[in-house]
Amino acid sequence: MIANLVLNSMTGRESDRSTSREYLRDLILVLTQKEVQVRYRNTWLGYAWSLLHPLTFAIVYYIAFGVIMRVPIDNYAGFLIVGLFPWQWISQALGTAPNIFLANASLVKKVNFPWNALVVSTVGNFGVQFVLSLPVMAGTALWYGSSPSFAWLIGIPVLAVIQFATLYGLSLAIACTNLFFRDLDRLVSLAIAFLFFLTPITYSVRMVPAGYEPLLILNPVAPIMLSWQQLFLSGRFLWPSFAAAVVIATVSVWFGTWLYGRLSLRFAEVI
Amino acid sequence: MTSIAFHRVTKWYPRYHHVMKGLKHSLLHPVDTIRGFRAEGFLALDNVSFEIARGEAVGFIGANGSGKSTTLGLMAGVLAPHTGEVIAQGRVAPLLELGSGFHFDLTGRENIFINGILLGLTRRQVQERFEDIVRFSELEKFLDQPLRTYSTGMVARLAFSIAAHLDPDILLIDEILSVGDLHFQVKCRKKIDEFRRRGVTIILVSHASGDIRALCDRVIWLEAGRIAAQGPSGEVLAAYEQAQSREMEGVLRPTGT
Numbered sequence: 001m002i003a004n005l006v007l008n009s010m011t012g013r014e015s016d017r018s019t020s021r022e023y024l025r026d027l028i029l030v031l032t033q034k035e036v037q038v039r040y041r042n043t044w045l046g047y048a049w050s051l052l053h054p055l056t057f058a059i060v061y062y063i064a065f066g067v068i069m070r071v072p073i074d075n076y077a078g079f080l081i082v083g084l085f086p087w088q089w090i091s092q093a094l095g096t097a098p099n100i101f102l103a104n105a106s107l108v109k110k111v112n113f114p115w116n117a118l119v120v121s122t123v124g125n126f127g128v129q130f131v132l133s134l135p136v137m138a139g140t141a142l143w144y145g146s147s148p149s150f151a152w153l154i155g156i157p158v159l160a161v162i163q164f165a166t167l168y169g170l171s172l173a174i175a176c177t178n179l180f181f182r183d184l185d186r187l188v189s190l191a192i193a194f195l196f197f198l199t200p201i202t203y204s205v206r207m208v209p210a211g212y213e214p215l216l217i218l219n220p221v222a223p224i225m226l227s228w229q230q231l232f233l234s235g236r237f238l239w240p241s242f243a244a245a246v247v248i249a250t251v252s253v254w255f256g257t258w259l260y261g262r263l264s265l266r267f268a269e270v271i
Numbered sequence: 272m273t274s275i276a277f278h279r280v281t282k283w284y285p286r287y288h289h290v291m292k293g294l295k296h297s298l299l300h301p302v303d304t305i306r307g308f309r310a311e312g313f314l315a316l317d318n319v320s321f322e323i324a325r326g327e328a329v330g331f332i333g334a335n336g337s338g339k340s341t342t343l344g345l346m347a348g349v350l351a352p353h354t355g356e357v358i359a360q361g362r363v364a365p366l367l368e369l370g371s372g373f374h375f376d377l378t379g380r381e382n383i384f385i386n387g388i389l390l391g392l393t394r395r396q397v398q399e400r401f402e403d404i405v406r407f408s409e410l411e412k413f414l415d416q417p418l419r420t421y422s423t424g425m426v427a428r429l430a431f432s433i434a435a436h437l438d439p440d441i442l443l444i445d446e447i448l449s450v451g452d453l454h455f456q457v458k459c460r461k462k463i464d465e466f467r468r469r470g471v472t473i474i475l476v477s478h479a480s481g482d483i484r485a486l487c488d489r490v491i492w493l494e495a496g497r498i499a500a501q502g503p504s505g506e507v508l509a510a511y512e513q514a515q516s517r518e519m520e521g522v523l524r525p526t527g528t
Contacts, residue, residue: 023391031385037381041376109349
């Protein structure tokens with residue numbers, strides 16, 4: 001029965017499968033487009049802002065950790081920039097996640113469309129911003145001596161899809177849970193602050209003391225982060241991290257979908 | 272042909288406030304939390320059964336908390352009954368309250384697409400109906416203006432125009448007909464009459480009897496989650512108004528003086 005509910009919630013109300021797939025596609029496209037439009041409308045610096053934020057933090061960390069604490073990483077500025085753009089996608093998606101359904105309360109209360117499309121569009125919107133910032137990441141990597149490689153052509157879209165799936169699953173789980181447990185909002189913003197320093201962004205994985213290395217496995221975004229750094233800075237796939245990232249993405253989507261299937265019939269009661 | 276059927280529907284809300292009070296409370300009073308979870312609850316609908324035929328216009332009336340919104344939520348499929356069965360045949364279109372599903376920084380044109388798709392149309396279907404929606408709303412001149420420049424009445428017109436072009440089998444209206452100027456209200460009434468001729472089932476929920484009297488042939492009066500009375504609009508509304516005025520008298524002339 002639950003399996004049926006999940007299926008129903010994913011495919012909408014139309015009985016005709018082809019219509020419903022078209023519908024689901026349109027729903028996701030239009031909602032994502034809306035998020036992107038809303039973001040860039042009314043701000044002159046719209047696109048620049050999504051670049052300025054990570055770049056500003058790159059300067060801050062460069063001064064604090066590169067100049068003052070002298071982190072032993074070559075091309076530290078480049079290393080920071082390559083890490084901070086994927087991180088911005090992660091932190092924005094997870095930070096917004098608790099309020100995705102709450103912000104659409106009046107819709108969820110009345111209209112029976114696949115509500116998880118709201119999560120897809122939110123994560124997708126930040127993903128679009130990430131994709132738009134790829135030239136800056138690539139430029140940075142080139143500036144610091146990487147050579148453009150064919151691995152980028154395959155690696156960038158593949159990693160973007162994996163990161164999208166990971167964030168979708170996590171955000172869906174967070175958005176569902178927050179309706180029943182409103183404290184989660186605060187907990188998530190604390191968790192993001194923790195996660196940032198537990199992810200190798202300002203330091204490299206080689207600097208982690210031997211005994212602590214396995215703990216990185218517990219961090220759901222560490223493998224994808226390592227994969228981005230490796231891809232941009234050495235033009236290679238880091239297979240163990242890549243495999244871990246795929247597993248995490250799969251588990252995350254499965255868990256988020258399962259939780260959504262369990263809880264979504266209660267949404268309208270508690271929202 | 273039956274359009275909507277409730278068979279012995281009971282809807283019971285657990286009290287979520289224990290968890291929603293926050294983590295600290297839940298952790299400090301775990302027993303209290305679990306017990307509260309099980310024992311407390313609010314019976315929104317208590318063993319309610321009714322059937323509504325295709326093309327009927329039925330009004331639901333009752334005080335706040337009598338179960339009207341729950342009934343509407345069950346019909347729309349956003350809620351599931353605790354026990355019993357809810358059947359709603361075909362496409363259900365809720366007429367949304369002012370502004371929900373709209374984004375006020377986007378233009379009327381963009382909002383028609385977003386809203387139409389949220390309500391169950393594909394992009395192609397919205398495209399096909401776009402002209403009709405715009406013509407009906409009489410907002411041609413404002414189509415490319417952001418919605419925040421619209422008046423309340425204009426937003427209501429846009430919302431009704433979209434809902435009116437969804438080709439619903441069941442239209443759910445949660446008291447918003449009184450918005451918009453007289454000219455547009457008349458237009459809405461005409462559209463609703465046209466719907467009825469085409470066999471669309473119309474459900475109107477209100478605690479004011481005026482709209483219901485004008486539109487509905489049958490009324491179901493809910494009180495504390497049960498059907499207090501049902502039947503032809505005139506009779507039920509008369510009884511409801513009588514009960515209301517009795518209550519009013521009770522307030523004005525307290526017993527014992």
